[in-house]
Amino acid sequence: MNKITALSFLILTTFFSKSTNAQANNYCKKCNNSTRIVSVGGSITEILYFLRLEKNIIGVDVTSNFPEEAKKISSVGYVRNISSEGILSLEPSIILGENDMGPIGTIKQLNESKVDFRLIEEVESTQGIIEKIQCIGNIMNHKEATEKILNEKIFEQAKELEDIKTKKTLADKKFMLVLSMQPSSIIVAGKNTSGDNFIKLMGGDNIFDSFEGWKSVSKETIIKENPDYVLLPSKNLHKNSKVEDFSNDEMFLNTTAGKKNNFIFEDGMSMLGFGPRTIYCALKIAKKINQEE
Amino acid sequence: MKSSQKKIVKLFATLLIISSFIAIYKGSYSISIIDLAFGNLEEIQEFVILNIRIPRVILAGFVGCSLALSGACLQGLFRNPLADPGLIGVSSGAALGAATSIVIGAEIAPNNYINSFFLPLSAILGSIFVIVILSIITKGFKKSNITYLILAGIAINSFAGVGIGILTYISDDAELRGLTFWSMGSFEGISWSLIIPSILLIFLTTIWTLTFSRRLDIIQLGENDAHRLGIDVKKLKKNIIISSAIIVGVSTSLVGMIGFVGLVIPHVARLLGGANHNYLLIASIFLGSSLMIFADLISRTIIQPAQLPVGLITSAIGAPFFLWLIYNMKRK
Numbered sequence: 151m152n153k154i155t156a157l158s159f160l161i162l163t164t165f166f167s168k169s170t171n172a173q174a175n176n177y178c179k180k181c182n183n184s185t186r187i188v189s190v191g192g193s194i195t196e197i198l199y200f201l202r203l204e205k206n207i208i209g210v211d212v213t214s215n216f217p218e219e220a221k222k223i224s225s226v227g228y229v230r231n232i233s234s235e236g237i238l239s240l241e242p243s244i245i246l247g248e249n250d251m252g253p254i255g256t257i258k259q260l261n262e263s264k265v266d267f268r269l270i271e272e273v274e275s276t277q278g279i280i281e282k283i284q285c286i287g288n289i290m291n292h293k294e295a296t297e298k299i300l301n302e303k304i305f306e307q308a309k310e311l312e313d314i315k316t317k318k319t320l321a322d323k324k325f326m327l328v329l330s331m332q333p334s335s336i337i338v339a340g341k342n343t344s345g346d347n348f349i350k351l352m353g354g355d356n357i358f359d360s361f362e363g364w365k366s367v368s369k370e371t372i373i374k375e376n377p378d379y380v381l382l383p384s385k386n387l388h389k390n391s392k393v394e395d396f397s398n399d400e401m402f403l404n405t406t407a408g409k410k411n412n413f414i415f416e417d418g419m420s421m422l423g424f425g426p427r428t429i430y431c432a433l434k435i436a437k438k439i440n441q442e443e
Numbered sequence: 444m445k446s447s448q449k450k451i452v453k454l455f456a457t458l459l460i461i462s463s464f465i466a467i468y469k470g471s472y473s474i475s476i477i478d479l480a481f482g483n484l485e486e487i488q489e490f491v492i493l494n495i496r497i498p499r500v501i502l503a504g505f506v507g508c509s510l511a512l513s514g515a516c517l518q519g520l521f522r523n524p525l526a527d528p529g530l531i532g533v534s535s536g537a538a539l540g541a542a543t544s545i546v547i548g549a550e551i552a553p554n555n556y557i558n559s560f561f562l563p564l565s566a567i568l569g570s571i572f573v574i575v576i577l578s579i580i581t582k583g584f585k586k587s588n589i590t591y592l593i594l595a596g597i598a599i600n601s602f603a604g605v606g607i608g609i610l611t612y613i614s615d616d617a618e619l620r621g622l623t624f625w626s627m628g629s630f631e632g633i634s635w636s637l638i639i640p641s642i643l644l645i646f647l648t649t650i651w652t653l654t655f656s657r658r659l660d661i662i663q664l665g666e667n668d669a670h671r672l673g674i675d676v677k678k679l680k681k682n683i684i685i686s687s688a689i690i691v692g693v694s695t696s697l698v699g700m701i702g703f704v705g706l707v708i709p710h711v712a713r714l715l716g717g718a719n720h721n722y723l724l725i726a727s728i729f730l731g732s733s734l735m736i737f738a739d740l741i742s743r744t745i746i747q748p749a750q751l752p753v754g755l756i757t758s759a760i761g762a763p764f765f766l767w768l769i770y771n772m773k774r775k
Contacts, residue, residue: 224748226749227746230617233631235472239747253624255631264487
């Protein structure tokens with residue numbers, strides 16, 4: 151039994167061998183003091199909790215809303231609009247920031263201050279999530295424990311996701327991800343958005359990859375592109391109360407997704423945050439679709 | 444200046460000094476006043492005071508001065524109590540320039556350091572562009588009727604709106620949020636290298652603008668009468684618009700859109716002291732600066748360690764006053 155475990159561990163680590171790249175990056179270097187962490191970015195906070203390092207977090211931003219306890223930590227504001235003095239006033243020993251942290255002036259000031267400040271790159275893929283976790287583990291001088299947690303909770307799921315992805319059932323499916331749905335505008339994920347990358351994570355095909363960014367599209371286009379599956383942040387469900395509101399929408403009734411009632415509601419940050427949860431979420435959806443077909 | 448007016452100016456100047464001191468002393472990073480007075484600071488405290496707070500307070504003061512001064516001048520020039528720097532389209536020109544740099548700037552100037560200068564520069568270019576258009580449309584400000592300028596301003600505003608709309612549409616997630624926050628105004632992330640050229644420019648233009656006060660008084664009689672009294676109305680118009688464009692363009696470029704200061708401050712100064720411009724301009728400068736410093740102080744301490752955009756605070760103070768103004772005008 152032990153041999154099998156060792157062997158599968160070997161296979162899995164080889165499979166994700168590229169992950170050692172994470173340590174090569176300068177911003178992933180071990181820090182001197184990780185006792186007071188300010189985490190600016192939802193996925194970073196999620197990863198710190200995932201690595202059980204939460205007791206050292208003294209400040210988070212407003213996008214750090216998972217897990218629920220993170221909301222109780224004092225907030226330094228919105229990731230793109232951070233106050234340098236506000237962060238420094240918490241007297242952090244290290245500041246970890248998502249790569250979309252801003253404004254530029256604040257980043258410059260934090261770099262000039264003598265506090266250890268790291269901007270962590272984000273690559274929106276399975277590999278990217280794993281590297282990010284390893285990077286943060288490395289910074290926190292928590293390398294072995296990180297590998298252990300990854301081994302327990304991520305590698306296998308990631309491998310399974312990669313396997314499902316290559317199956318024909320998913321590769322043939324046309325997806326769309328709706329960010330928000332108002333009567334007058336339906337905003338969907340175009341190319342190079344986290345939504346697009348989430349669809350790719352499952353090996354699906356995003357019907358709206360002809361344009362960049364989050365854009366509003368017309369009902370006519372949706373009917374024309376004919377999605378097989380519609381992904382929606384569950385926030386939409388609360389607002390509109392019922393799944394039926396979507397499935398009975400005349401526009402959707404003219405698409406495969408509507409006819410087969412293929413509406414998938416998931417927590418927005420699970421899908422789009424690209425923290426550990428995103429792998430689970432993608433795997434869950436992929437498995438479900440695979441079983442149905 | 445009457446002696447009562449001198450008193451008011453002194454009062455506003457004192458207000459400015461007090462608000463500056465409070466703003467330098469107070470912030471989310473707590474520093475004891477004794478340590479501050481004796482310069483007995485830790486390295487990080489010194490960094491916060493010297494590189495974050497002081498440049499911020501200085502810039503807030505200068506921006507408040509710019510907006511209030513240009514508001515006072517434009518209200519005088521147009522003989523219209525509702526005139527403010529936004530009216531002639533200069534702010535929206537700056538906004539369009541800034542939006543362009545936020546959305547497509549990263550491709551042109553990928554380096555972070557250059558990028559921090561790129562935004563103010565393109566905003567200034569935007570407001571210069573607006574002045575050139577104004578000048579062409581009014582044939583070198585020759586058209587005597589002030590309505591032409593205001594109408595041109597309205598057209599320019601809506602044209603800039605289209606440009607910003609298009610940029611909003613093509614922007615990605617991060618750029619869109621950048622645009623939103625820029626449009627609400629903020630003094631965050633200000634560095635010495637960024638503000639020194641700007642405050643010099645604002646300072647010199649302010650001195651120049653103060654020399655218009657006598658002519659602004661005379662123009663209150665009407666353009667024709669002022670002309671008969673020996674005032675070169677066209678030149679005055681041109682000078683005031685250019686000076687406003689410089690100071691508002693520079694301010695807007697650095698800190699984004701900050702509403703209502705240009706409109707409200709001159710009215711407060713006028714209500715308290717009178718309408719002669721040698722008093723009004725100086726009073727507006729002091730009051731505008733201290734209000735802006737105070738508004739910024741609120742913006743960075745009210746929800747610390749996070750912060751609110753300063754434009755929200757000035758507008759929150761300004762909007763009710765504006766309504767009160769409209770209410771009173773109707774009663775008359």
